[in-house]
Amino acid sequence: MTTSRQMRLLTHPPGTLPIPGEVALEEVPVPEPGPGQVLVRNLYMAIDPGLLLRMRCLDGLVPDFPLGEVMWGHALGEVVASADPGKRPGDVVLHRLAWREYALADAAKFDVVDADLYPSRSHHLSSAVVAWVGLSRIRIAPGDTVVVSSAAGAVGSVAGQLAKLRGAGRVIGSVGSPDKAGRVVRTLGFDDAFDYHEGWPDLGGVDVYYDNVGGQQLEAAIEAMNPHGRIVLCGGTEQQVSGQPHGIRNMQLVIAKRLTLQGFTTDDHPDVIAEFTREFPPLVARGAVVLPETVIDGLENIIPAMRAQLEGAHFGKVLLRFRPDGRPAPATPRS
Numbered sequence: 001m002t003t004s005r006q007m008r009l010l011t012h013p014p015g016t017l018p019i020p021g022e023v024a025l026e027e028v029p030v031p032e033p034g035p036g037q038v039l040v041r042n043l044y045m046a047i048d049p050g051l052l053l054r055m056r057c058l059d060g061l062v063p064d065f066p067l068g069e070v071m072w073g074h075a076l077g078e079v080v081a082s083a084d085p086g087k088r089p090g091d092v093v094l095h096r097l098a099w100r101e102y103a104l105a106d107a108a109k110f111d112v113v114d115a116d117l118y119p120s121r122s123h124h125l126s127s128a129v130v131a132w133v134g135l136s137r138i139r140i141a142p143g144d145t146v147v148v149s150s151a152a153g154a155v156g157s158v159a160g161q162l163a164k165l166r167g168a169g170r171v172i173g174s175v176g177s178p179d180k181a182g183r184v185v186r187t188l189g190f191d192d193a194f195d196y197h198e199g200w201p202d203l204g205g206v207d208v209y210y211d212n213v214g215g216q217q218l219e220a221a222i223e224a225m226n227p228h229g230r231i232v233l234c235g236g237t238e239q240q241v242s243g244q245p246h247g248i249r250n251m252q253l254v255i256a257k258r259l260t261l262q263g264f265t266t267d268d269h270p271d272v273i274a275e276f277t278r279e280f281p282p283l284v285a286r287g288a289v290v291l292p293e294t295v296i297d298g299l300e301n302i303i304p305a306m307r308a309q310l311e312g313a314h315f316g317k318v319l320l321r322f323r324p325d326g327r328p329a330p331a332t333p334r335s
């Protein structure tokens with residue numbers, strides 16, 4: 001019998017990082033689709049800092065994963081059996097039923113994508129859309145100096161490249177190690193990069209700051225901004241990892257410099273997402289944007305991979321690849 005492994009949440013992690021005992025990996029029979037349903041074998045799921053936010057119970061800040069249930073998240077898979085005329089075996093689909101090797105649901109839960117749209121199928125799970133929407137919220141003027149924090153991360157690595165394409169004069173990355181600093185310059189075309197653990201160097205005035213981390217670096221950016229500078233607030237990883245809020249102590253400078261601080265959430269901007277869908281894939285196809293990835297194999301390794309991501313061990317988008325099982329697909333269902 002074909003089986004599928006899946007992961008349930010047992011307790012909300014009290015700490016800032018998850019540990020294996022907080023989840024249960026179980027093996028269940030792969031079900032057959034009922035009328036209107038589709039069975040998908042998952043290929044990849046996205047490992048994002050947001051998963052951990054949903055595992056922890058943050059009092060309504062983000063929707064929690066319910067205790068005892070299989071968790072959810074962005075995944076890419078291949079249809080192996082379908083009882084819906086709109087989906088065929090072999091279709092590659094995007095959906096939210098991650099944390100399981102096989103996903104069964106109504107056909108409407110799966111969006112068929114062009115499997116050849118990007119150089120790698122996994123690129124469908126990139127965080128480029130977040131960078132695209134974030135940059136659409138602020139103005140980049142020709143020649144601007146742009147700083148991106150967590151520049152080696154899933155969002156930051158793309159935000160820096162897009163800022164350059166939108167006319168920035170200098171794009172500078174803030175990262176957690178000298179090795180990452182070298183890699184964002186060598187492989188992603190950043191003009192410069194620095195290790196924030198050494199503090200922010202003198203950058204000669206910053207016009208735009210794309211902030212993925214908040215906290216101490218947001219404060220450093222406010223110090224470094226030119227008058228009328230723009231800050232796009234994308235994420236707060238520093239507080240997520242440390243568990244310690246860091247108050248901004250130089251708010252007076254925001255006023256004195258007439259800065260703009262703009263927060264956003266990607267889902268609020270369907271028009272910009274539509275623009276991204278049209279305009280971004282060709283940039284990747286012609287090599288104008290690179291999508292760096294770190295791939296971890298096997299659902300059993302997801303908790304250590306999530307920890308390692310937040311500890312800064314990975315480069316680019318972090319993906320879990322489901323084991324290529326070679327197991328036979330279940331029989332095509334009767335309709």
Ligand SMILES: NC(=O)c1ccc[n+]([C@@H]2O[C@H](COP(=O)([O-])OP(=O)(O)OC[C@H]3O[C@@H](n4cnc5c(N)ncnc54)[C@H](OP(=O)(O)O)[C@@H]3O)[C@@H](O)[C@H]2O)c1
Pocket residue numbers: 048049050127130150151152153154155156174175176177180212213233234235236237238239241242264265266267309310311312313314316
């Ligand atoms: N607004 C939205 O709609 C939206 C959508 C998606 C994601 N987000 C948020 O955007 C941010 C970036 O997302 P992502 O997926 O690209 O994650 P990410 O930046 O790849 O997150 C992992 C990285 O965070 C960095 N980090 C860990 N602790 C840090 C600290 N104390 N200070 C500074 N950096 C630290 C590490 O890089 P280093 O090695 O360089 O330290 C690590 O590699 C996250 O906060 C995420 O929640 C927002």
